Amino acid sequence: MPMPPAARGQPGPAGRGLLYPRFFLAGIALTLSAGAGWGAWLLLRIARERDFAEVSIFEINAHGQAQIYGWMGLFIAGFALQMFPAFWGARLVAPRLARALLPAMVVAVVLRAFTEARPDGRFADLAIAAGALQFALVLLLVGLFAATARRRSAPGRVADRFLAAGLAWFVLASALDLRHLARTVRAPDREALLAEIATWQLPLRDLQIHGLALSMILGVSLRVLPGLFGTPLADERRARRLFWPIQLAVFAAAMLFPLAMATRRPLLLVGFWIATVVFAVAAALAAANLQVFARPRVELPRVSPLAFVRAAHVWLVVSLAMLVAGPFWSWLLDLPFSHAWHGATRHAITVGFVSFMMIGVASRITPRPPGSGAAGAALPLAPFALLNLGCALRVSQQVLTDLMPTAFVPAGVSGVIEVTGLAWWATWIVPRLVRANRPIASARAALAEATEPIPDGR
Numbered sequence: 001m002p003m004p005p006a007a008r009g010q011p012g013p014a015g016r017g018l019l020y021p022r023f024f025l026a027g028i029a030l031t032l033s034a035g036a037g038w039g040a041w042l043l044l045r046i047a048r049e050r051d052f053a054e055v056s057i058f059e060i061n062a063h064g065q066a067q068i069y070g071w072m073g074l075f076i077a078g079f080a081l082q083m084f085p086a087f088w089g090a091r092l093v094a095p096r097l098a099r100a101l102l103p104a105m106v107v108a109v110v111l112r113a114f115t116e117a118r119p120d121g122r123f124a125d126l127a128i129a130a131g132a133l134q135f136a137l138v139l140l141l142v143g144l145f146a147a148t149a150r151r152r153s154a155p156g157r158v159a160d161r162f163l164a165a166g167l168a169w170f171v172l173a174s175a176l177d178l179r180h181l182a183r184t185v186r187a188p189d190r191e192a193l194l195a196e197i198a199t200w201q202l203p204l205r206d207l208q209i210h211g212l213a214l215s216m217i218l219g220v221s222l223r224v225l226p227g228l229f230g231t232p233l234a235d236e237r238r239a240r241r242l243f244w245p246i247q248l249a250v251f252a253a254a255m256l257f258p259l260a261m262a263t264r265r266p267l268l269l270v271g272f273w274i275a276t277v278v279f280a281v282a283a284a285l286a287a288a289n290l291q292v293f294a295r296p297r298v299e300l301p302r303v304s305p306l307a308f309v310r311a312a313h314v315w316l317v318v319s320l321a322m323l324v325a326g327p328f329w330s331w332l333l334d335l336p337f338s339h340a341w342h343g344a345t346r347h348a349i350t351v352g353f354v355s356f357m358m359i360g361v362a363s364r365i366t367p368r369p370p371g372s373g374a375a376g377a378a379l380p381l382a383p384f385a386l387l388n389l390g391c392a393l394r395v396s397q398q399v400l401t402d403l404m405p406t407a408f409v410p411a412g413v414s415g416v417i418e419v420t421g422l423a424w425w426a427t428w429i430v431p432r433l434v435r436a437n438r439p440i441a442s443a444r445a446a447l448a449e450a451t452e453p454i455p456d457g458r
């Protein structure tokens with residue numbers, strides 16, 4: 001099946017290469033270093049001491065921001081700058097400015113990684129400056145899309161609502177992130193720091209992951225999955241019906257949790273839990289509507305990028321089920337809150353769902369080596385196996401640390417396995433991305449060649 005015109009995207013400024021490859025390359029470099037690489041190191045230290053409190057919250061959050069803005073954010077920006085204008089039948093406004101976003105975001109992520117991890121003295125100011133730059137860049141990115149959308153010639157589709165919601169969550173989440181960053185690195189004492197974390201860290205992650213990441217992934221999936229993988233078209237009416245329940249549930253959860261923490265009213269916590277149940281059910285139905293497990297209408301290799309997309313959907317269901325069951329686990333163990341369960345739930349969605357979707361779509365849209373034919377579409381088995389094994393070990397063993405300290409050992413090893421899987425995948429995709437980064441004519445030819453050998457089944 002040839003790639004649909006929308007999925008081919010548009011070139012950057014005249015004579016320059018496609019926009020997305022350099023964003024993806026930078027995202028991969030950041031995750032292997034300050035993101036997943038650092039996360040694996042943190043996990044080994046946690047495992048050695050058998051205590052999640054072994055590493056400072058500043059180090060954890062420095063890793064978290066590298067993953068959210070560096071890995072996830074740069075993939076979103078690269079994909080969106082390339083593809084959204086094509087979805088909308090419009091030319092991207094200010095493509096040179098769009099290119100300039102990349103180095104600026106890399107500088108912000110790296111500066112924040114170094115300074116937020118140990119925010120003593122001037123480092124706290126530098127961390128806030130980096131966070132402010134991140135917020136400004138997100139505003140600029142979203143502004144570019146708003147201006148581009150005004151030039152649209154294609155009719156609107158339900159997918160665009162999800163994309164617009166994703167962009168709105170990006171702005172809101174970045175604003176809250178900047179406030180949270182300032183209040184944590186400048187907390188006058190430990191009590192103030194813990195109060196800020198206990199109240200605002202959870203809604204911040206909800207906005208970043210359930211708001212930004214999920215809405216973006218649903219919008220992009222509605223647009224491109226059938227064209228890329230030969231999966232059936234999603235039911236647009238069902239997607240439309242699920243839009244508001246998802247958005248309102250994310251909003252309600254993000255409002256009710258801090259309110260419950262501030263007022264200590266148990267009823268508000270029950271309201272928060274009900275919002276998470278509505279979110280989980282609506283998100284699961286929206287994902288099921290994409291029908292990624294239906295037989296594709298095209299022949300695909302055994303380990304194709306679709307395998308990652310399908311595994312992502314399994315991990316999404318695992319994470320949503322854990323989200324709903326969280327309070328019962330704490331109740332069963334007589335804990336006020338299980339950090340282990342909560343962290344495992346987050347990992348299932350950030351690695352299992354979000355990162356697997358990114359890997360699946362990136363692996364499919366990136367051109368194959370010239371002359372590699374249909375075999376060039378196949379992914380090696382190792383990254384798929386290692387990433388699934390690592391994620392399964394992390395999620396299951398982190399939960400078990402509540403019951404037996406020996407589970408810290410496999411949980412600690414899981415990070416190394418995941419990073420090995422990511423690095424293996426990088427050896428597969430990086431040369432392809434480098435080739436796709438060539439000047440526009442040859443990159444477009446490669447992109448066309450990459451997609452042609454899959455016959456159209458429709």
Ligand code: HEM
Binds near residue numbers: 060061063351355
């Ligand atoms: C791939 C390997 C990864 C490893 C080894 C890793 C490791 C860790 C560790 C050890 C923590 C602190 C412990 C905990 O809260 O459970 C953590 C937290 C965090 N990670 Fe990762 N991580 C990885 C991937 C990711 C990805 C892909 C994302 C986002 C796309 C991400 C975002 C975060 C965030 C936001 C937090 C803070 C959690 C919170 O606020 O509760 N991580 N990670």
